[in-house]
Amino acid sequence: MRSIPYLLLVLTLGFAPSADLAAGPALNGQDQAKVTTALQQLKPGAKTQWEAIYTIANSLDPRIPAACLPMLQSSYTAVQRNAARAIGSRWWQIPQDQLSTYVQALKMNLRSKDEQLVNMTRRGIGLLTRTYDGDMFSRSTSGRWVIYERHGKPCLIDTRNHMEKLLGAGLEGTFSPSYSNEPLTRSCLWHPKEDMVALSILTFHGPSPLWVWRPAGGVRSFGFPELMTVLKHANMKVSERSPYYYVEFKEWKGADLDFTVEYDFVGVEDGERSIYLSHTALLRWESATDSVRFLADKPQ
Numbered sequence: 599m600r601s602i603p604y605l606l607l608v609l610t611l612g613f614a615p616s617a618d619l620a621a622g623p624a625l626n627g628q629d630q631a632k633v634t635t636a637l638q639q640l641k642p643g644a645k646t647q648w649e650a651i652y653t654i655a656n657s658l659d660p661r662i663p664a665a666c667l668p669m670l671q672s673s674y675t676a677v678q679r680n681a682a683r684a685i686g687s688r689w690w691q692i693p694q695d696q697l698s699t700y701v702q703a704l705k706m707n708l709r710s711k712d713e714q715l716v717n718m719t720r721r722g723i724g725l726l727t728r729t730y731d732g733d734m735f736s737r738s739t740s741g742r743w744v745i746y747e748r749h750g751k752p753c754l755i756d757t758r759n760h761m762e763k764l765l766g767a768g769l770e771g772t773f774s775p776s777y778s779n780e781p782l783t784r785s786c787l788w789h790p791k792e793d794m795v796a797l798s799i800l801t802f803h804g805p806s807p808l809w810v811w812r813p814a815g816g817v818r819s820f821g822f823p824e825l826m827t828v829l830k831h832a833n834m835k836v837s838e839r840s841p842y843y844y845v846e847f848k849e850w851k852g853a854d855l856d857f858t859v860e861y862d863f864v865g866v867e868d869g870e871r872s873i874y875l876s877h878t879a880l881l882r883w884e885s886a887t888d889s890v891r892f893l894a895d896k897p898q
Contacts, residue, residue: 633659640665647677663688670703678707679715686722687748701726714779733781738793745786750776752797771799789850796847796855808845820890825859829879832892837862837874855883
């Protein structure tokens, strides 16, 4: 997947309550009217289902879960999938005495031949039951923290109080599982002892930074200039012709995280002509000093 640059996100987890658990921002008259129109179009058999369900995707209107419930049996798989996503993401809006109705309706799609629908169904059931079972979730070693994908971002749940926080909401990049509604198996790497996790985020243009989030300082971004500076200080001849590079986390070494950076190395042919060779550098983020260190480099 070298053609799709990755964004490496490292979280050292603390937590602050999120506004996601409130009723959401009040809808102005225009937005409310738009949602009302979409909900009226979201009816079994209506050809407008597809457009309607995308219209309400980012709204926190409390009418949405009930409107999406019959859409779980739509004749359109994409509508079923997005209805399951909408219901799961609004788990905190569904009254306790109605949970079993929603869970049973979701379970009817567990045997679908559409893998993405099954994934969104499992995600929804895990959120509504607060069990967070399966690979649509990633849980910390301590068991306290759970990550799932929402709005294309990693969403963090504190299981002690079931509050959640959307990570990186204002930053560029999309949590990689969201593109195909995939499990989180290859997108999360929890530290074996501490509450720290590395996450993969996709970006399709421009260089990918490295983020670190900690309770004391919030998100700290290690961007292209900084990572390239680390390579240049190690006497690596980094190409300036293209800022695109690929970052991939590897493993935790104590409290530190090893990750690789694929980049274009500038070589020389016949003493004059520059050539560009793909290289992979191994770097290490040292959590104690919040610094990045060069370890090794090799051609691909």
